[in-house]
Amino acid sequence: MALEHFPGITQLQFESTRAASRDAKCRPTFRHYNPSELVESRSMRDQLRFAACYWHTMRNGLGDPFGGATAQTPWDDGTDSIANAQQRADAFFEFLTKCQIDRWCFHDRDLAPEGQSIAHSERNLDTIVAHVEQLQRSSGRRLLWGTANLFSHPRYMHGAATSPCVDVFLHATAQVRKALEVTHTLGGEGYVFWGGREGYDTLLNTDLARERDQMARFLHLAADHAQSIGFRGVLLIEPKPHEPTTHQYDSDSEATLNFLREFGLFGKFKLNIETNHATLAGHSMEHELAVATAAGALGSIDANMGTTGLGWDTDRFPTDVMLTTQIMLAVLNMGGLTQGGLNFDAKRRRASFEPIDLFYSHAAGMDAFAIGLKAAARIRADGRLHEFIRERYASWNSPMGEKIRSGQFTLAQCAHEATKLSTLVSPSGRQELLESIVNEILFATER
Ligand code: XUL
Ligand code: CO
Numbered sequence: 001m002a003l004e005h006f007p008g009i010t011q012l013q014f015e016s017t018r019a020a021s022r023d024a025k026c027r028p029t030f031r032h033y034n035p036s037e038l039v040e041s042r043s044m045r046d047q048l049r050f051a052a053c054y055w056h057t058m059r060n061g062l063g064d065p066f067g068g069a070t071a072q073t074p075w076d077d078g079t080d081s082i083a084n085a086q087q088r089a090d091a092f093f094e095f096l097t098k099c100q101i102d103r104w105c106f107h108d109r110d111l112a113p114e115g116q117s118i119a120h121s122e123r124n125l126d127t128i129v130a131h132v133e134q135l136q137r138s139s140g141r142r143l144l145w146g147t148a149n150l151f152s153h154p155r156y157m158h159g160a161a162t163s164p165c166v167d168v169f170l171h172a173t174a175q176v177r178k179a180l181e182v183t184h185t186l187g188g189e190g191y192v193f194w195g196g197r198e199g200y201d202t203l204l205n206t207d208l209a210r211e212r213d214q215m216a217r218f219l220h221l222a223a224d225h226a227q228s229i230g231f232r233g234v235l236l237i238e239p240k241p242h243e244p245t246t247h248q249y250d251s252d253s254e255a256t257l258n259f260l261r262e263f264g265l266f267g268k269f270k271l272n273i274e275t276n277h278a279t280l281a282g283h284s285m286e287h288e289l290a291v292a293t294a295a296g297a298l299g300s301i302d303a304n305m306g307t308t309g310l311g312w313d314t315d316r317f318p319t320d321v322m323l324t325t326q327i328m329l330a331v332l333n334m335g336g337l338t339q340g341g342l343n344f345d346a347k348r349r350r351a352s353f354e355p356i357d358l359f360y361s362h363a364a365g366m367d368a369f370a371i372g373l374k375a376a377a378r379i380r381a382d383g384r385l386h387e388f389i390r391e392r393y394a395s396w397n398s399p400m401g402e403k404i405r406s407g408q409f410t411l412a413q414c415a416h417e418a419t420k421l422s423t424l425v426s427p428s429g430r431q432e433l434l435e436s437i438v439n440e441i442l443f444a445t446e447r
Contacts, residue, residue: 028359032370049341051103146183151196161218199248216263270299300340324372
């Protein structure tokens with residue numbers, strides 16, 4: 001039998017709180033996530049499409065700017081050897097299976113060590129990918145998306161696609177070509193571009209217009225290559241306003257959609273929206289999702305949350321049920337997740353350093369999303385919110401509203417119509433009522 005990396009932990013199951021014994025209450029388990037339970041005619045497993053990420057789960061020692069790693073990782077000998085990379089992958093797939101997480105995501109450099117040359121790095125990656133292919137097959141897990149790390153190595157200090165040095169651009173194309181190809185080999189449902197250093201620290205040394213052109217060229221080249229190798233997954237851009245740079249070009253959904261439209265990339269890419277990035281942009285997650293869905297461009301979600309008042313990307317596990325309700329409402333309203341998923345781009349706090357904390361933290365996020373999914377379905381079934389919005393705009397469905405919307409009236413004609421009005425009807429927005437309806441549905445006591 002293969003070595004067990006998480007001894008003593010059996011596969012997490014759904015157990016309702018009432019049925020659980022005192023001992024069972026401390027074991028990692030699901031209190032709300034019941035994979036086979038149907039919500040709006042689809043199983044929770046299919047509605048939520050959970051993924052775990054390799055970078056936080058396997059490669060984050062939980063260090064911070066003030067102190068080193070704390071995470072206990074008995075499966076990892078700390079070396080950059082291929083054998084160690086393989087063993088780490090074994091531990092990860094055991095974790096995914098025991099935590100009932102069907103999907104996963106990775107950066108090329110999370111999986112395999114960078115070598116002395118591009119060819120050497122590619123050989124390393126191929127070796128681990130062959131191993132991971134077997135692990136996927138034996139465990140039934142699937143790749144949600146892959147990506148290339150174009151931000152950690154010092155060569156990318158000025159950016160990758162947006163570097164002032166053409167050689168760096170070339171190196172980045174080699175890395176993306178390979179990462180796209182191995183994502184395709186592993187059956188990835190998507191591929192992500194997060195422009196970690198695609199931005200600037202100061203405009204004093206930056207030709208912003210040129211850098212944006214370079215980034216667009218890079219994305220065109222990548223999209224063309226994806227097509228040429230027969231990759232049918234969704235290409236995703238992950239907005240973030242800053243950190244590590246002062247300003248990143250994909251700063252939020254609006255800016256990214258504008259960029260895609262400006263450079264003829266709209267339709268080739270969708271958005272991967274992350275909660276903590278929305279917060280850093282000074283927006284709510286609901287806002288970012290609303291903008292993306294309005295454009296028909298919500299592709300996937302990086303599920304985490306920030307820490308109120310702290311201007312850092314703290315990548316906490318998403319345990320706020322109001323947040324998960326709002327996310328799942330946006331998702332259900334757009335017809336559900338199809339190619340995308342809920343990827344826990346989240347890390348445990350530095351003091352949650354034991355291997356079992358990986359299970360507690362993911363289960364906490366999964367349960368919070370199960371609560372959010374059910375609450376969102378109840379809000380939709382209740383219908384009051386939907387009906388209110390429909391009625392709020394009802395005047396636009398009148399013959400007059402229709403004429404304005406379809407462009408049949410000039411400004412002068414509109415102004416003339418205004419002079420004929422005897423009363424002007426403008427009803428209440430009822431925000432507080434609507435907020436109380438959400439609370440009523442979310443916290444309804446079971447009867
Ligand atoms: C960084 C971040 C990345 C992307 C993938 O803030 O979210 O991990 O998700 O590169
Ligand atoms: Co992310």
